[in-house]
């Protein structure tokens with residue numbers, strides 16, 4: 001089990017941001033890797049080079065809160081793109097387009113470079129004579145390695161800059177919410193109590209118009225011509241080696257995110273408490289890809305919950321707001337787990353004396369991916385995934401439980417399929433969600449719990465509305481037949497929906513098989 005250790009000085013929520021950033025980097029950790037050029041030992045250029053990654057916004061971005069002139073850059077890194085998939089990359093390109101527009105409105109320009117950031121950033125920092133190179137922290141193991149390598153490359157290149165890393169992605173950094181012995185929480189209830197009680201910083205203002213520089217004023221033509229696409233169009237999916245997404249991917253951009261948030265804050269958030277588990281009710285925020293790429297800041301989202309709570313007409317409405325805040329806490333819980341255990345993307349979080357004997361079942365896996373398992377709620381979810389690149393959380397849970405428990409197929413297969421199909425794919429939440437369903441993760445459901453897709457459908461899609469929307473073969477089927485589909489006889493099934501498949505597994509039997517496999521792995525089988 002590999003663990004990555006962080007040495008940063010914990011930062012207090014109430015510290016001024018600029019001080020926070022410097023404090024955070026003055027310990028060992030990242031700062032220890034930096035042979036920081038002393039900015040004060042030379043003439044200050046007053047220029048901040050900001051490297052955008054998962055913070056594709058100008059507003060509420062802590063890293064942009066300083067007074068220096070700003071040169072923003074996004075680096076297309078081919079190594080990172082090998083982990084991408086069409087929906088995520090399509091959303092990213094759309095978000096970059098929006099970000100570039102936001103900078104143009106402020107009289108500047110977003111520099112778009114392509115290459116290995118370890119080479120691009122030192123060159124760029126030297127070429128534009130930056131005083132500071134900044135970025136917001138990311139929490140995956142790969143991102144951590146990349147950031148340390150870039151910091152080291154800046155130092156090796158002898159570029160005289162300060163490197164500052166901000167926490168613009170979460171409300172609380174991993175060092176701020178820990179157990180008594182300083183390690184990450186593996187129990188969500190404990191995490192929630194502490195996380196919820198901490199004071200939260202408000203949104204950060206946008207950089208003022210005029211502060212943003214145009215890269216064409218700071219960099220010579222040769223550099224721009226070779227390393228940048230600033231003057232031209234954004235690359236297309238095809239330029240980056242991707243096919244068009246199968247799904248109709250939702251639009252990106254800060255304006256879109258704010259519209260979603262405004263609608264949610266004014267109305268839907270008050271239904272969230274009651275309706276959030278019902279996929280047909282469309283009661284969730286749909287902010288997940290925006291939070292993933294930072295087209296909106298989480299502090300802005302939190303502020304919206306404060307406003308909604310203040311405007312709530314009664315206790316139920318306030319509780320509904322609180323239910324949504326709890327989801328934001330899940331997001332941070334899984335990010336903290338990933339920060340402490342970067343291996344959760346590929347390895348079980350829990351240790352088992354013996355291996356879990358996952359089944360090799362290519363036909364079962366294919367049927368699951370294609371939404372042809374004969375379990376209507378699972379199939380509806382898998383088809384929504386292909387059509388919209390997004391799936392309701394309850395249905396993600398049911399489909400993931402079906403794959404890992406009923407089919408006893410390794411959760412990594414499911415993780416990989418979701419990674420390729422979801423617009424909001426995020427290593428922290430995907431690993432968290434998959435390992436929760438498979439019972440292998442932090443705060444996972446118990447081994448013996450298998451979400452029964454038929455009772456889940458009766459409870460959360462009682463009228464079969466969601467199933468009918470995504471499974472056209474069942475559009476005209478009576479609701480009872482939808483719920484009882486796996487137990488109907490062949491003749492009845494053929495009369496109701498001849499084109500919809502019979503169930504590929506029988507639930508009771510396979511539930512026992514899954515429980516047996518976990519008992520054996522634990523050594524009590």
Ligand SMILES: Cc1cc2nc3c(=O)[nH]c(=O)nc-3n(C[C@H](O)[C@H](O)[C@H](O)COP(=O)(O)OP(=O)(O)OC[C@H]3O[C@@H](n4cnc5c(N)ncnc54)[C@H](O)[C@@H]3O)c2cc1C
Pocket residue numbers: 276284285286287288289291292327328330331332334391392393394396397400418422424425426427429430431432433434437
């Ligand atoms: C197997 C599985 C895989 C998942 N993979 C991802 C993933 O790759 N990316 C992703 O963002 N979410 C993932 N989730 C969590 C969750 O399903 C989505 O965040 C949610 O459905 C997004 O819709 P929303 O924005 O309308 O959510 P809302 O209900 O409006 O919630 C608001 C925000 O809170 C966060 N959030 C909500 N629920 C969770 C949760 N259970 N875990 C972590 N964060 C949460 C998201 O950022 C979300 O946008 C996964 C869940 C499961 C069970």
